[in-house]
Amino acid sequence: MLAYNSEENLSGSQNRRITWDGCSVLLDINDGDRVLFARLTAGSKIKIGDKNCSLQPLIGCPFGSSFQVEVGAGGPFLAPMIPNAEGNGLSEKTDDQTMEECRDNRALVDNNTAQSLTGEDIDGMRRKGATGDEIVQALIANSATFEKKTAFSQEKYRIKKQKKYAPRVLLRRPFARSICEAYFKKHAEKIGFLRVDTLSLLLSLANVTAHSNVLVFDMLDGIVTGSVAERMGGTGYVCNPHCGTTPLPISIVRMFNFSDETCKRILHASLTELQPSTGENSTSDDQLVDECNIKEQQNKDTLSSSAKDMVNMEENSTANMDTDNNVAASPKSAKTVKAGEKAPPETIKHWNENGFSSLIIAAPNLDAWDVAKDLVPLLAYSAPFVIYHQYLQPLATCMHNLQSNKMAINLQVSEPWLREYQVLPSRTHPHMQMSSSGGYLLSGTRISSSDQN
Amino acid sequence: MLPTDSTKTLSFKRCITEGDLVIVYERHDVMKAVQVSEKGVLQNRFGIFKHSDWIGKPFGSKIFSSKGGFVYLLAPTPELWTLVLSHRTQILYIADISFVVMYLEIVPGCVVLESGTGSGSLSTSLARAVAPHGHVYTFDFHEQRAASAREDFEHTGLSSLVTVGVRDIQGEGFPDEFSGRADSVFLDLPQPWLAIPSAAKMLQQDGVLCSFSPCIEQVQRSCETLKSSFTDIRTFEILLNTYEVREGHLPSWQDGDGVLASLKGCKKRQRSTNGQENSRPQTVLARRMGETRGHTGYLTFARLSCIR
Numbered sequence: 001m002l003a004y005n006s007e008e009n010l011s012g013s014q015n016r017r018i019t020w021d022g023c024s025v026l027l028d029i030n031d032g033d034r035v036l037f038a039r040l041t042a043g044s045k046i047k048i049g050d051k052n053c054s055l056q057p058l059i060g061c062p063f064g065s066s067f068q069v070e071v072g073a074g075g076p077f078l079a080p081m082i083p084n085a086e087g088n089g090l091s092e093k094t095d096d097q098t099m100e101e102c103r104d105n106r107a108l109v110d111n112n113t114a115q116s117l118t119g120e121d122i123d124g125m126r127r128k129g130a131t132g133d134e135i136v137q138a139l140i141a142n143s144a145t146f147e148k149k150t151a152f153s154q155e156k157y158r159i160k161k162q163k164k165y166a167p168r169v170l171l172r173r174p175f176a177r178s179i180c181e182a183y184f185k186k187h188a189e190k191i192g193f194l195r196v197d198t199l200s201l202l203l204s205l206a207n208v209t210a211h212s213n214v215l216v217f218d219m220l221d222g223i224v225t226g227s228v229a230e231r232m233g234g235t236g237y238v239c240n241p242h243c244g245t246t247p248l249p250i251s252i253v254r255m256f257n258f259s260d261e262t263c264k265r266i267l268h269a270s271l272t273e274l275q276p277s278t279g280e281n282s283t284s285d286d287q288l289v290d291e292c293n294i295k296e297q298q299n300k301d302t303l304s305s306s307a308k309d310m311v312n313m314e315e316n317s318t319a320n321m322d323t324d325n326n327v328a329a330s331p332k333s334a335k336t337v338k339a340g341e342k343a344p345p346e347t348i349k350h351w352n353e354n355g356f357s358s359l360i361i362a363a364p365n366l367d368a369w370d371v372a373k374d375l376v377p378l379l380a381y382s383a384p385f386v387i388y389h390q391y392l393q394p395l396a397t398c399m400h401n402l403q404s405n406k407m408a409i410n411l412q413v414s415e416p417w418l419r420e421y422q423v424l425p426s427r428t429h430p431h432m433q434m435s436s437s438g439g440y441l442l443s444g445t446r447i448s449s450s451d452q453n
Numbered sequence: 454m455l456p457t458d459s460t461k462t463l464s465f466k467r468c469i470t471e472g473d474l475v476i477v478y479e480r481h482d483v484m485k486a487v488q489v490s491e492k493g494v495l496q497n498r499f500g501i502f503k504h505s506d507w508i509g510k511p512f513g514s515k516i517f518s519s520k521g522g523f524v525y526l527l528a529p530t531p532e533l534w535t536l537v538l539s540h541r542t543q544i545l546y547i548a549d550i551s552f553v554v555m556y557l558e559i560v561p562g563c564v565v566l567e568s569g570t571g572s573g574s575l576s577t578s579l580a581r582a583v584a585p586h587g588h589v590y591t592f593d594f595h596e597q598r599a600a601s602a603r604e605d606f607e608h609t610g611l612s613s614l615v616t617v618g619v620r621d622i623q624g625e626g627f628p629d630e631f632s633g634r635a636d637s638v639f640l641d642l643p644q645p646w647l648a649i650p651s652a653a654k655m656l657q658q659d660g661v662l663c664s665f666s667p668c669i670e671q672v673q674r675s676c677e678t679l680k681s682s683f684t685d686i687r688t689f690e691i692l693l694n695t696y697e698v699r700e701g702h703l704p705s706w707q708d709g710d711g712v713l714a715s716l717k718g719c720k721k722r723q724r725s726t727n728g729q730e731n732s733r734p735q736t737v738l739a740r741r742m743g744e745t746r747g748h749t750g751y752l753t754f755a756r757l758s759c760i761r
Binding site: 017065176197200205209399409410 | 455456462464481512528531532547551554556558561582584658686689693695698738739751753
């Protein structure tokens with residue numbers, strides 16, 4: 001590889017721009033066709049099509065680098081692509097874009113005879129050591145109809161063949177943005193159908209920033225916890241509350257390349273510990289504790305079953321994005337500090353005395369009000385909270401209850417709408433398919449209860 | 454505004470003191486930023502409020518006027534600030550702001566370049582995202598606007614995180630001192646394509662750029678320019694639907710009185726308050742707000758190509 005180790009040291013480990021041994025990465029295969037998570041180690045492998053490639057060549061490369069699958073003497077391997085030298089006949093010919101397209105599809109007949117190269121021919125080329133690009137070139141040269149196609153469909157044809165015969169892998173940094181997008185694309189149900197724009201809005205509305213103390217009830221396997229921790233840079237605390245004794249799983253947190261300092265800041269505590277036992281407004285608190293105890297009993301079964309799920313996820317968690325289990329996992333590498341330890345008593349005491357500076361609830365299978373009524377009182381006065389739900393109704397009811405119980409103001413249910421565009425000369429339009437809902441948010445500000453009259 | 458100063462952190466014990474910036478909340482769409490001073494007085498449609506009554510109360514308190522009207526006093530956040538700041542230009546709103554921060558992959562410690570500064574609505578959120586050790590350098594060619602923005606950042610306690618410069622970024626590009634140092638660049642300029650080559654020079658390897666433009670022609674031209682040194686070029690439009698929630702009584706169609714009453718909204722409300730003839734429980738109803746922002750701008754993101 002070329003020497004990449006210049007600059008850096010500006011912004012610490014959370015912002016490293018070159019991969020290292022043991023680092024978590026996102027691999028974007030064929031321009032978004034497949035996205036998967038992997039941990040880079042000497043032994044880890046990835047399967048693309050029918051080829052197993054070692055991820056070793058990706059270690060020490062800058063994020064943003066592209067690789068192409070090539071077949072050498074020792075089998076298939078990932079070869080770095082030299083960008084801008086991309087003129088291997090595969091780059092889009094966009095210079096003639098202003099030229100009006102005069103070809104159309106009137107002469108095209110779909111009878112499957114246009115390609116004169118057979119599968120055997122291609123295998124033969126491969127055996128003689130032809131590169132993927134050369135095969136694509138040959139396919140184009142032997143296509144009887146290629147020249148008759150419009151420039152756009154020529155491009156489409158090239159890309160289709162390139163994906164098959166010369167698949168590409170793009171190395172990406174795992175950020176809240178890319179992790180959420182990757183999950184939403186393939187396993188939206190695992191993150192409760194939380195779209196990236198909704199997540200971004202949630203983080204804003206909750207005023208997440210360095211030195212905050214954020215209470216995060218996260219039933220989305222840690223995507224929210226991780227995104228919050230990412231915004232805090234190893235300062236403040238993220239607290240995951242839980243009823244009963246079992247903390248909720250947060251396995252997605254491991255996909256972020258968090259420093260030990262950041263991991264240390266992600267803690268969990270039970271609701272009973274978080275609720276001040278004695279205090280100014282003791283009666284209502286006692287009631288809450290009682291209710292919680294009852295609920296603890298009721299929830300035991302459901303919680304333990306979700307804990308089992310966690311174990312299942314853990315087993316293949318480096319590859320859990322990818323149903324085919326394509327990444328040979330090298331789990332639990334030399335991670336010294338684990339995120340999600342139990343909160344020490346002095347930290348809990350600090351929370352009890354001061355309250356949290358933000359609250360986020362993301363529990364798409366629970367009743368929003370049921371959770372909010374217990375957690376909103378743990379917030380400092382004037383602190384913001386945000387509740388995510390994939391359905392509107394529970395949030396509407398919760399908003400109504402918060403209002404009638406005078407617990408909060410500045411209440412709003414919102415739903416972002418996101419549309420992506422294709423921008424090309426004379427061919428700009430919104431994408432033909434879009435996600436119609438990324439979920440709903442209820443946001444508000446807790447008010448001081450002392451002077452209610 | 455940000456909890457970098459531990460004495461100002463929100464807590465059960467944190468009370469309003471002289472010099473604090475508070476957001477006076479009347480309604481979700483009527484708010485005002487006020488700097489608390491011992492002798493200060495706020496007058497609005499609810500009556501006269503003396504600042505001296507506020508001092509010592511916790512944030513989030515309900516405060517009554519001489520006439521018995523009330524408001525709430527809230528601690529400022531970038532979201533509330535966006536709703537109260539003085540509009541010197543068209544500003545970015547929360548949906549666009551949130552998406553920009555996330556898509557630019559801004560985390561604590563980042564160096565972010567912005568142009569133009571405008572009213573500083575986005576800069577405030579950028580500052581929150583780079584805190585505590587990062588920095589936002591924002592540029593506007595309008596000297597007075599830059600000065601007002603600087604004053605605002607002083608006011609909101611962000612001046613250690615944001616530096617405002619006066620510079621025509623379209624004409625001159627970003628200052629050379631930032632070359633290769635920026636994690637992200639944000640452009641809100643009438644001809645962003647003029648600033649893109651400079652932005653590319655400023656960005657670190659794999660850094661992300663965003664350009665906000667209200668018109669599709671601007672987007673078209675920017676994308677053309679971006680192609681030479683950026684990849685992963687994507688354009689989005691983001692809007693926010695908000696919902697109106699109320700409790701309502703939907704009578705059975707066989708309940709003749711109820712049906713007639715439901716035809717006249719106000720009479721129905723009287724009935725439901727005496728609660729007698731509500732054979733059916735109240736339902737919580739939600740619907741999208743009647744009128745909404747239909748367009749703000751297009752957001753184009755691109756990542757600096759990995760060359761070298």
